[in-house]
Amino acid sequence: MAFMKTLLLIDGSSYLYRAFHAMPDLRSPQGEPTGAIYGMVNMLARLCKEVRFDYSACIFDAKGKTFRDELYPEYKANRPSMPTDLAAQIATVHEVVRASGWPLLMVDGVEADDVIGTLARQAAAEGMQVIISTGDKDMAQLVTPQVTLVNTMTNETLDEAGVKEKFGVPPTRIIDYLTLIGDKVDNVPGVDKCGPKTAVKWLEEYDSLDGVIAHAANVGGKVGENLRTALEWLPRGRELITIKCDVALAAELPAGMESLLHGERNLPRLAELFSECGFRTFLREVQQAMGAAEPAAEVVAEAPAAQPASSGDLFGATTDLFAEPPAPAANPAVPAATQLARHYETILDDAQLEAWLQKLAAADIVSLDTETTSLDPMQARIVGLSFAIEPGHAAYLPLAHRGPDAPQQLERDATLARLKPWLEDAGKKKLGQNLKYDRHVLANHGITLRGVADDTLLASYVIESHLRHNMDDLASRHLGETTVSYEEICGKGAKQIGFDEVAVDVAANYAAEDADITLRLNQYFAPLLTGRLLSVYRDIELPVAEVLFKMERNGVLIDRDILAAQSHQLGSEMLRLEQETYALAGQPFNLNSPKQLQEILFGKLGIPTKGVKKTPSGGFSTDEEVLEKLALDYPLPKLILQYRSLAKLKSTYTDKLPTLINPQTGRVHTNYAQAVAITGRLASNDPNLQNIPVRTAEGRRVREAFVATPGYVIVSADYSQIELRIMAHLSGDEGMLAAFASGEDIHKATAAEVFGVPLAEVSGEQRRAAKAINFGLIYGMGKYGLASQLGISNDAAQQYIDSYFRKYPGVADYMQRTRVAAAEQGYVETVFGRRLYLPEIRAANQARRAGAERAAINAPMQGTAADLIKLAMLAVQGWLEAEQLQSKLIMQVHDELVLEVAEAELAQVRERLPQLMAGAAALKVPLLAEVGVGPSWEAAH
Structure with missing residues (x-):
């Protein structure tokens, strides 16, 4: 018996949008957007690898209106216009698709759906099996015993049973179902308040849309009224929803289905396109393929060995970009599943x-994950470990699950002892998601x-610092996978159980999936980490994670008695x-009650409310910003601010820090989060050591409780005016460079220019104002902000700014260049190549765009400072270990490193520490680190 042949139809327009939104803002060497192109190449490569087919076509929407626009002028009226960056990529996408051998179809006057529907019907009539790759729910109406839908974004396959399970109705009733509920995306109204459940109920009861219309008088309630109101519309809605399956395609298919045979790759043209786009890995594969071909051959006779997914699969599957199309399936009547098989x-x-x-031991690299008893890395104990060695192939090793139904497990300590040689072997590569935590657990x-060797948390952070980096979000965003969440298996809130109480079979699927997904994410990220981004990842973030682990492990000694006295x-x-x-x-009143404070201030005391912002409930705000303004004229708000400051200090630090002392070590162990701040700065939590207020005497005294072990002292080393030095480097302003090169006081130099006085006559007040100007302007502050900070008029502030830029014209030029570059490419960069994305830089809203422009000016300085302190940490840790x-x-707090130094080593550290920090990088200006020593952190300042 002859097997049925298979036609693969790709909804190219759906793919295009999904690729555009799934990828980061990639740019060609010329600055043109390329993310959608990159994503399309990967997505098509995956289909070519995983789906067996005889014929294929990639179908796109043609430009211009369709018959539906004539039928209903408001059709798709709600859709925003195509993003400019996406529109700019369409022509190249079409070229890449054609050059890759895919037949490409666009038909005027109809949508891609209609072309797909027509081809599917024709192929089925000729006895073929049809696979439609799409994410469009409307396509469910096309499903038959011969037509199947696959969604590579969600790894979903829909046959007739799948459609019934997903929508509650069979494919033959999808049109009726969609007509009733409407389609907001295409602006096709349905029956108001009729959702999927109601539509399914009506269709089950009355069989079809016509049956529902015929029995509309019998449907009660408000939704029944809405149904009767919509009766005149529903036939037109059904016409809009229905995919046209009789499009004339003779011109597009001169040889019938034979016109849809997958063509030969145009390797020279692909090489040109990939070179223009800056796709180095793809270009290298093309060049290898071209080099492997016989001189006279136009097509690669035998494809090069398959590359790992790092060479280009948007959803993580291993693909060979230039492999020949797969041979037809042994039994094409059963379509090959696009979902990655899991073992x-x-x-x-x-x-x-x-x-x-x-x-x-044999694997090139292994994805590793631990399941534990606690989120506290210093307290957590292992419940189990999971490993993945290739996509879809993973295992879970349970070691400490408990409960009456828990199976017999291997003994934990003995098993860890057997794993220890591999875990401690530096030659055996491991990867994970936030492996700093797993380091602690082990x-x-x-x-x-x-x-x-790799950490997907850090890879994601380097590639797209402005987005979320937890594994579930990454899997959804980049692999199209919906992963099992921790709450799904452990519950939430008071009812949440420990992982050791989860059934082993449930835990195994969850844990193995974590390792598997992490491995696939790593393969996805690899080709995106190139050039300077790769250096930021390999030379800064990965090694810094190990230093942070050691710092967290070291902890800091806290004197309970000092804190108790301060609390009192x-x-x-x-x-x-x-x-x-x-x-x-x-x-008397409750100082912590905004409502009571509002009544006292604006009611009893009658403080004017003009200019005071309101709360969402309509009352007047008593937040810190409001109180600070009122405190300039009224004593009570000033006292409230003082009270709040002390209350926060007491609850957050003097009362809480003693409760965070680890009972095993007697020290406090903060957690340094690398993948939080967009600028690259570290974040400290549990406790947050970076937010201890040091502008007040009470805040500074908290640092007195951070003490050294007997025989040791605290040493603090802080970069001096680091962001101004970075501004001098970035702007190349001659005056600023000269001031730093000569060791001149930059604030006094600025004051002399702004206030028109000799350098020697600059007063302390003038220097403080100049300092506000120096730092304010690099933070993008305008005349209004400066006027508010200095308590001067807007005109005076503008004069100060004008004087500043006369002295440092290179800074003004840098700021303007940065605004333009940020708007063009969507991001700015640090000196070392870290990309800092600015999602609002092209916003239509002027206020949001202006905020992004201010951030664009400051972000390279903050980001470079963050990179410098990390490089300094690496240098200092390396020296401590080498010696x-x-x-x-x-x-590590902002631009400061804090060490606990043995008294016998103090002279050595005091000499070498500032040298290491100053030598962390070579800028156009000298770096300077100031060192202090004392028995406590406060005394070291």
């Missing part, structure tokens, strides 16, 4: 463990993780302020 194993006995130890069991003092001062506020208010010193890094 997840649970390791429960010695034989399985031994087999996996051999797999781990360290809690006496294992030092070595051989860390703060409490007494708060009581005094409370009594003063009662006296001024003329009555085998007992001194250790214990904190």
Whole structure:
């Protein structure tokens, strides 16, 4: 019996939009957008690899109106216009599709859906099997025993049973179903308030749309009224929803279905296109293919060995971009599934463990994940480990699940001992998602993780710092996968159970998926990390993660007694302020109640409300910004601000820090998050050591409790005026460069120019104003902000700014260049190549766009400062280890490094530390680090 042949139809317009939105803002060497092109190449490559077919076509919407626009002028009226960056890529996408051998169709007057529907019907009539690759729900109406839908974004395959399960109605009723609920995307009205459940109920009861219309009088309630109101519209809605399956295609298919045979690759043209786009990996593969061809041959006779997915698969599957189209399936009547096959194993006995130890030893790289008892990395203990060695192939090793139904598991300590040689082997490459946490967990069991080659959290952060980087979001955004969440298997809130209480079979699927998805994400990110981005990832973020692990492990010693005394003092001062506020208010009230404070300020005391912003409920705000303005004229708001400041200090630090002391180490261990701040700066939490207020005496005293171990001292090293130095480097302003080169006081130099006085006669007040100008302008501050900060008129502020730019014209030029570059490419860069994306830089809203422009000016300085302190950490840690010193890094706060230094090593550290920090990078101006020493952190300043 002859097997049916298969036609693969690709909804190119759907692919195009999905590729555009899934990819980061990639640019060609000429600055042109290329993300959609890159995504299309990968998505088509995956289809070519995974779906077996005899004929194929990639169908796009043609320009201009269709018959539906004539039928209903408001059709798709709600859709925003195509993004400019996407429109700019369409012509190249079409060229790449054709050059890759895919037949491409666009037919005027109809949509891509109609062409797909017509081809599907014709192919089925000729006895073919049809696979439609799309994410469009409207296509479900085309499903028959011979027509199947696949969605590569969600790895979903829909046959007749699948359509019924997903929508509640069979494919033959999809048109009726969609007509009733309407289509907001295409602006096709349905029956108001008729959702999917109601539509399914009506169709089950009355069989069809015609049946629903015929029995409309019998439908009760408000939705019944809405149905009767829509009766005149519904036939036209059905016509708009219905895919046209009789489009004339004779001109497009001169040889019938034979016109849709997959063509030969035009390798020279692909090489030109990929070169223009800057797709280095793709270009290299084309060149290899061209080099492998016989001189007279036009097509590669034998494709090069398959590259890992890092060479270009948008959704993580391993693809060979220039492989020949797959041979027809042995039985094309059963379409090949596009979802990546998963082989997840649970390791429960010695034989399985031994087999996996051999797999781990033989693998080029292994994705590793730990499941634990706690999110606290210093306290967490291992419940199980998962491994993935290739996409879709992973295993879970349960070691400490408990409960009456838990199966017999391998003994934890003995099993970890067997894994330890591999885990500690620097030659065996491992990857993971936030492996700094896993390092801690393994360290809690006496294992030092070595051989860390990749971390998907950090790769994502370097590529797209402005987005979220948790694994679930990454899987959805880049692989089209909906992963099992922790809450799904452990629950939420008070009912949440520990991972060790999860059933092993459930835990195995979750944990193995984590390792598998992480491996696939790593393959996806690899081709995106090129040039300077690769350097930021390999030379900064990955090695810094190891330094942070060691710093977190070191922790910092906290003196409980000092904090207890400070808490008592703060409490007494708060009581005094409370009594003063009662006296001024003329009555006691709750200082922490915005409502009561509002009544006192604006009601009883009659403070004018003009210019005071309102709360969402319509009252007047008493937030910090409002109180600061009122405090300039009224004493009560000033006291409230003082009270709030002390209350926050007490609750956040002096009361809380002692509760965070680790009982095993006697020290506080903060967590440094690398992938949070868009600029590249580290974030500290549990506790946050970077937000201790140091502008008040009470805040600075908190640092007195951060002390050294007996025999050690605290050493603090802080970069001096680092962002101004970076501005000098970036702008190349001659005056600023000269001032720093000569060691001149930059603030005094600015003051002399702005206030028109000799350098020697600059007053302290003038220097403070110049400092505000220097730092304000690099933060993008305008005349209004400067006027507010200095308490001067807007005109005076503008004069100061004009004087500043006369002295430093290169800074003004840099700012303008940066605004233009940011608008053109959507991001700015640090000195070292870190990209800082600005999503609002092209916003239509002027205020949001202006905010993005201010950020564009400052971000390269903040980002470069962040890179510098990280490079300094690497240099200092490397030196400490090379010299085998007992001194250790214990904190990083903004531009400052804090060490606990053995007294015997103090002279050595004091000399070398500022040299290492100053030498972290070579800029056009010298870097300067100022060092302080003392028994406490505060004393070291």
